[in-house]
Amino acid sequence: MPLFSEPPSVIKSTFGSLDQSTVAATPMDTTAVMTMSSVKSTPNLRLFKSAAKDNRIEFSENKDVVESIRSFEFNEDPSFWKDHNVQVIIRIRPLSSSEISLQGHGKCVRQESSQTITWTGHPESRFTFDMVADENVTQEMLFKAAGVPMVENCMGGYNSCVFAYGQTGSGKTHTMLGDIEGGTRRHSVNCGMTPRVFEYLFSRIQKEREARREENIKFTCRCSFLEIYNEQILDLLNPSSVNLQIREDIKKGIHVEDLTEIEVTSARDVMQQLLQGAANRKVAATNMNRASSRSHSVFTCVIESKWESQGVTHHRFARFNLVDLAGSERQKSSGAEGERLKEATNINKSLSTLGLVIMNLVSISNGKSHHVPYRDSKLTFLLQDSLGGNAKTCIIANISPSSCCSLETLSTLKFAQRAKYIKNHFSLPITEYKLELFSFCPDNHLLSQAFVNEDASGDVLAMRIQIQNLKKEVARLRSMADGGAENHENDGWTVAFPGSPTSVKWEGLHGLSSPLTADKRMSKKKDYEVALVGAFRRENDKDIALHALTAEIQAAMQLTKQREDEIQGLKMRLRFREAAVKRLESVASGKISAEIHLLKEKEEHLKEIEVLRNQVDRNQEVTRFAMENLRLKEEIRRHVISVLF
Numbered sequence: 022m023p024l025f026s027e028p029p030s031v032i033k034s035t036f037g038s039l040d041q042s043t044v045a046a047t048p049m050d051t052t053a054v055m056t057m058s059s060v061k062s063t064p065n066l067r068l069f070k071s072a073a074k075d076n077r078i079e080f081s082e083n084k085d086v087v088e089s090i091r092s093f094e095f096n097e098d099p100s101f102w103k104d105h106n107v108q109v110i111i112r113i114r115p116l117s118s119s120e121i122s123l124q125g126h127g128k129c130v131r132q133e134s135s136q137t138i139t140w141t142g143h144p145e146s147r148f149t150f151d152m153v154a155d156e157n158v159t160q161e162m163l164f165k166a167a168g169v170p171m172v173e174n175c176m177g178g179y180n181s182c183v184f185a186y187g188q189t190g191s192g193k194t195h196t197m198l199g200d201i202e203g204g205t206r207r208h209s210v211n212c213g214m215t216p217r218v219f220e221y222l223f224s225r226i227q228k229e230r231e232a233r234r235e236e237n238i239k240f241t242c243r244c245s246f247l248e249i250y251n252e253q254i255l256d257l258l259n260p261s262s263v264n265l266q267i268r269e270d271i272k273k274g275i276h277v278e279d280l281t282e283i284e285v286t287s288a289r290d291v292m293q294q295l296l297q298g299a300a301n302r303k304v305a306a307t308n309m310n311r312a313s314s315r316s317h318s319v320f321t322c323v324i325e326s327k328w329e330s331q332g333v334t335h336h337r338f339a340r341f342n343l344v345d346l347a348g349s350e351r352q353k354s355s356g357a358e359g360e361r362l363k364e365a366t367n368i369n370k371s372l373s374t375l376g377l378v379i380m381n382l383v384s385i386s387n388g389k390s391h392h393v394p395y396r397d398s399k400l401t402f403l404l405q406d407s408l409g410g411n412a413k414t415c416i417i418a419n420i421s422p423s424s425c426c427s428l429e430t431l432s433t434l435k436f437a438q439r440a441k442y443i444k445n446h447f448s449l450p451i452t453e454y455k456l457e458l459f460s461f462c463p464d465n466h467l468l469s470q471a472f473v474n475e476d477a478s479g480d481v482l483a484m485r486i487q488i489q490n491l492k493k494e495v496a497r498l499r500s501m502a503d504g505g506a507e508n509h510e511n512d513g514w515t516v517a518f519p520g521s522p523t524s525v526k527w528e529g530l531h532g533l534s535s536p537l538t539a540d541k542r543m544s545k546k547k548d549y550e551v552a553l554v555g556a557f558r559r560e561n562d563k564d565i566a567l568h569a570l571t572a573e574i575q576a577a578m579q580l581t582k583q584r585e586d587e588i589q590g591l592k593m594r595l596r597f598r599e600a601a602v603k604r605l606e607s608v609a610s611g612k613i614s615a616e617i618h619l620l621k622e623k624e625e626h627l628k629e630i631e632v633l634r635n636q637v638d639r640n641q642e643v644t645r646f647a648m649e650n651l652r653l654k655e656e657i658r659r660h661v662i663s664v665l666f
């Protein structure tokens with residue numbers, strides 16, 4: 022098929038490549054230098070790293086080693102996103118043959134459980150994350166655990182972001198894109214997150230269309246693809262436009278000005294854009310001599326939906342960012358010069374700004390107010406919403422388990438640990454409505470919830486009905502949250518995503534259901550609270566919309582009245598003019614004298630003046646000024662009296 026006839030090398034070039042000549046420690050850890058001799062660094066080959074078999078990292082076939090790896094459960098938690106906005110997953114890749122030849126099977130990490138991992142250097146350090154995926158976790162398992170919920174978040178109207186972090190060669194591209202050779206609908210086992218996510222997204226859209234035919238639901242998806250290289254934004258779907266600027270406005274939020282957006286209707290369309298972007302990147306790379314591991318790539322899909330319900334038109338919107346970051350290793354400090362030095366400085370700048378942004382967000386989560394330096398790098402400015410706004414963010418930190426990458430791995434674990442402590446916060450000002458929420462949630466934990474991007478419009482009556490329904494929903498949820506009505510029938514696996522009018526049957530990994538936690542009741546209460554907050558917000562939105570509509574109607578009615586009065590006045594004046602014309606005709610034909618005509622004319626002018634005076638009096642502005650005038654006169658009078666006496 023022509024679409025997938027491109028060599029996978031092109032795809033690889035989209036998301037990263039190796040140049041091991043400069044591989045060293047992270048920007049935050051400047052001590053160690055890592056060498057991975059297996060990877061070649063010929064500039065032209067850099068782009069084709071993944072494609073060329075001999076340029077790939079080879080993995081051990083040693084059965085004994087594979088069998089000795091202890092595997093932990095890797096289960097998704099369907100309720101996770103209900104009360105979290107940031108998820109951090111560690112992914113450990115298998116040892117490569119070159120690592121084995123360099124350091125044997127020596128490892129720098131030991132997995133303790135499905136959530137904990139120990140770095141075995143000195144001193145030993147233990148880290149806890151939302152999930153730790155060992156080398157046996159397949160692309161499919163990772164997609165089900167991390168990709169599926171993110172698509173559901175987008176369907177629910179949340180801005181969502183998955184980003185892969187890690188040193189060069191740690192598996193970021195394998196995770197985000199993987200092997201899409203053949204590119205058919207039936208994925209190869211190594212096919213990564215992005216193609217799986219879009220295939221799932223479009224199948225969900227199709228299901229939603231079928232289930233909500235009556236609401237006439239319509240979806241629009243638009244994709245864009247950019248790269249940040251040397252602090253410059255390049256449009257990969259239109260390579261002629263370079264150095265694009267990030268803008269921020271109330272309507273569009275943070276966005277890249279003039280970035281090409283292409284409408285897509287299938288996973289196949291998305292892959293086409295990915296390939297297109299990759300091909301453009303290849304051309305630019307030749308001109309600029311850059312390698313993908315030195316740039317950040319952001320593939321974005323905007324998903325919009327519109328549906329009708331009880332005379333109200335709903336509009337929902339979500340931005341889905343898939344980010345492959347530049348390798349987090351420290352660029353070789355010695356010997357780097359010219360373009361390389363510039364590259365290194367910029368990668369360091371954006372990744373260290375990312376680290377700083379995360380640190381400051383954690384401080385904010387802990388109640389310490391701090392400035393968050395989003396604007397210090399293009400990457401953090403662009404991802405501002407995903408990092409600290411109203412988004413759901415999944416960070417996949419990729420690591421190599423080999424002892425030869427020990428310091429790099431520690432650095433990635435530390436970065437991921439910090440990210441774990443972020444709680445996204447409101448980016449909107451505190452309003453009365455939010456204060457109401459404060460009073461509702463004593464521990465304020467709901468204030469760290471991301472927001473559903475949803476809007477509604479319709480006629481006043483429909484909005485009123487909607488408000489009534491929402492009020493009933495609020496009352497019902499409130500009584501449930503108070504413990505009044507415990508509904509044990511809902512203990513199953515049906516997940517209603519906040520803000521989503523439909524619920525999704527969660528199949529679970531391999532179709533198995535995991536046991537619900539002991540504090541099920543607590544989590545159920547939280548679910549109700551989340552739903553209640555959503556209902557409050559929607560009610561508040563509807564109220565605001567209703568007030569605005571009522572005010573608009575009143576203003577329109579006043580204007581109509583004013584116009585009607587003016588028309589009446591004009592009609593009257595027209596009648597006077599017509600009478601005057603007739604009289605002049607009579608004067609001309611000698612039927613009446615000029616004196617009588619003038620007397621009549623005077624009479625009618627007086628009447629006309631009266632009409633105009635009435636009009637002026639009725640004019641609201643004039644009335645207001647007249648009132649103001651009277652009030653000021655009265656004030657002056659009182660002032661004069663007080664001065665005199």
Ligand SMILES: Nc1ncnc2c1ncn2[C@@H]1O[C@H](COP(=O)(O)OP(=O)(O)OP(=O)(O)O)[C@@H](O)[C@H]1O
Binds near residue numbers: 039156
């Ligand atoms: N979990 C894994 N299982 C099997 N192979 C993997 C895994 N992770 C990575 N690899 C392989 O390791 C090699 C390096 O991975 P990848 O290219 O994804 O690294 P990267 O972090 O994207 O590097 P760069 O920053 O240079 O682009 C590839 O050959 C990839 O196929």
